[in-house]
Amino acid sequence: MIALTDQQLDFLEQEIQLRGISHPHLGDQLLDHFACGIEREMEGGLGFHEAYHKVYMQVCPNGLEEINQSMSIVILHQKYHRMKKFVFVFGFFAAFAVGIGYIFKTQHWPRANMLILMGSIAFTFVFLPLYFGMKFMADKELGRPKPWLNYVGNLLLVMALTFALPYKQFNWPASDWVFLIGQLLLAFVLFPKVFLGWYRKFNAPQIAQ
Amino acid sequence: MYSKELLRGTLNTLILQVLKQHGRMYGYEIAQKVKELSDERILLKEGSLYPILHKLEAEGHVTVQDEHIGKRLRRYYVLTEAGKSEAATQVSELQAFMETVRRFMDPLPDLQFSI
Numbered sequence: 001m002i003a004l005t006d007q008q009l010d011f012l013e014q015e016i017q018l019r020g021i022s023h024p025h026l027g028d029q030l031l032d033h034f035a036c037g038i039e040r041e042m043e044g045g046l047g048f049h050e051a052y053h054k055v056y057m058q059v060c061p062n063g064l065e066e067i068n069q070s071m072s073i074v075i076l077h078q079k080y081h082r083m084k085k086f087v088f089v090f091g092f093f094a095a096f097a098v099g100i101g102y103i104f105k106t107q108h109w110p111r112a113n114m115l116i117l118m119g120s121i122a123f124t125f126v127f128l129p130l131y132f133g134m135k136f137m138a139d140k141e142l143g144r145p146k147p148w149l150n151y152v153g154n155l156l157l158v159m160a161l162t163f164a165l166p167y168k169q170f171n172w173p174a175s176d177w178v179f180l181i182g183q184l185l186l187a188f189v190l191f192p193k194v195f196l197g198w199y200r201k202f203n204a205p206q207i208a209q
Numbered sequence: 210m211y212s213k214e215l216l217r218g219t220l221n222t223l224i225l226q227v228l229k230q231h232g233r234m235y236g237y238e239i240a241q242k243v244k245e246l247s248d249e250r251i252l253l254k255e256g257s258l259y260p261i262l263h264k265l266e267a268e269g270h271v272t273v274q275d276e277h278i279g280k281r282l283r284r285y286y287v288l289t290e291a292g293k294s295e296a297a298t299q300v301s302e303l304q305a306f307m308e309t310v311r312r313f314m315d316p317l318p319d320l321q322f323s324i
Contacts, residue, residue: 003279006279006280009279009280009281010280025284026259028281028282028284029236029259029282029284030255030259031281031282032235032236032237032278032281032282032283032284033236033237033240033255035281036237037237059254059255060255060256062256066256067255067256067259070256070257070259070260071259071260071263073260074260074263074264075263078264078267
């Protein structure tokens with residue numbers, strides 16, 4: 001039975017690393033996988049390099065990067081799933097606190113301001129940055145990140161909108177201006193962006209499954 | 210070779226079943242076994258195999274055992290009890306699905322009347 005030499009294994013290891021396999025155990029598994037395939041072909045009479053080329057085309061005709069990306073998608077999905085649960089539960093409770101706070105306010109019940117304030121702070125300064133951070137990480141891992149300014153811009157826009165109302169309500173400094181700017185951003189930036197996005201999605205060609 | 214659309218959704222079940230039937234296996238061995246059992250109609254691509262194995266490990270359906278073979282590190286996969294139970298469930302579901310699909314495929318019997 002043919003076994004690859006250390007030099008041949010070093011060559012394979014280098015080839016795998018050159019292709020940017022970033023996941024810790026994937027590189028080791030691919031090395032073993034390639035080695036097994038090459039040994040099998042060499043037992044059939046092929047030389048090392050011929051066997052390597054043949055196995056490479058069988059294992060990854062579109063390049064090793066494709067395997068790395070498939071693995072990234074699985075890992076990202078797992079990370080994303082865990083973090084998503086936490087972020088959205090947190091966001092829900094923050095929004096819920098604000099909603100309940102306004103009910104308390106209209107009913108003149110105690111602690112209304114505290115609920116509105118805590119909920120708004122949690123939603124604006126914890127949930128929103130986490131959400132946009134997750135979005136950026138997800139897009140980056142999938143190899144299609146937008147410019148970072150896009151994420152920061154969207155984050156600041158939504159933060160301004162969500163905090164404008166409580167800011168006005170508590171009559172903090174320049175609250176009229178803050179509220180006005182928030183409403184202008186809503187009317188002239190967010191609404192056109194959202195509705196244009198929906199319109200485009202609605203009109204996108206449907207691909208038959 | 211079967212199309213990707215047919216294979217999608219069944220690869221997980223095939224891998225679990227192969228591990229259940231053959232015990233401790235490593236990645237290359239799993240791919241070769243699937244190829245052999247399917248008469249080369251199912252060629253398990255490494256871009257599908259290793260992510261599925263990683264997912265099965267994360268879900269607790271397999272455990273891993275690493276062994277050094279010279280300079281190589283070989284990772285063996287073994288079904289856990291949860292994995293064996295999951296394999297049985299998925300196989301049963303796939304068999305039920307195949308039985309349902311078969312009803313669409315079987316032609317109606319020819320009816321002949323003679324007067």
